[in-house]
Amino acid sequence: MADDLIFYTNPMSRGRMVRWMLEEVGAPYETRILSYGADMKSAEFLTVNPMGKVPAIVHGGAVVTEVAAICAYLAETFPDAGLEARSAKERASYYRWMFFAAGPLEAAVTNRVLGVVVPDEKRGFVGYGSYQSVLDALEGAVSASSFIAGDRFTAADVYVGSHLSWGLQFGSIERREGFEAYVERVKARPALHRATEIDDALLASTKG
Structure with a gap:
């Protein structure tokens, strides 16, 4: 289900890196676009990322922020994509x-x-x-x-x-x-x- 993996982003952000990673993984995901300012600093989103910035993902209730961490997490969570280190x-x-x-x-x-x-x-x-x-x-x-x-x-x-x-x-x-x-x-x-x-x-x- 797409709502199991939620992607918070803005097309003018480092969310583009995570979008690339998500497309590499191939798992279904839901995109939520946040505007700079009110959206990213809203009380709702601050519960996801207290820094009030994108990108962030929520997967099965678990929150991951920081692009490098998201890339590593997705590679390990979806090993069939073959993107994690093996040896x-x-x-x-x-x-x-x-x-x-x-x-x-x-x-x-x-x-x-x-x-x-x-x-x-x-x-x-x-x-x-x-x-x-x-x-x-x-x-x-x-x-x-x-x-x-x-x-x-x-x-x-x-x-x-x-x-x-x-x-x-x-x-x-x-x-x-x-x-x-x-x-x-x-x-x-x-x-x-x-x-x-x-x-x-x-x-x-x-x-x-």
Whole structure:
């Protein structure tokens, strides 16, 4: 039943990453579109996510927020989709780079967009060190194999691939050959095309 899996989102949000993951999983789900402001800060939605932001999912009464967590949860909950890590070697890279994107990459890119410059002597305090060192590490990871955890597409590629795709599109991540080749591989997924069409149509309807 679709109401067993409820997806809270907005087509102009990181909910697009979760939409992609949901389309990869193939399980039926109900979409609830929330507008910025009143909807996301409503008392009803704050019981789902006290942060008052999307995306979020509710599955059988269990709430999951944060995109990386949602992707990992869906991969494990719907194993028939084949998107979870299977071997110890896959799990090592799967979790390593998914959380790298959620932590160091997110922080480094955000600070760069905001114009925050960390002095050399303070790099130890920010965890990620520097924007360049983060990109160097990630470039090595996406260039080592076809996908982030090896030669097989997993949920980690939904998350890491989305970050890199958006970063290249909007200029917050510098163009590198390894990034562009990796993004082209993940963008070939039919589920991504379906998810993009759904969210683009929703976005057009809200503007109309």
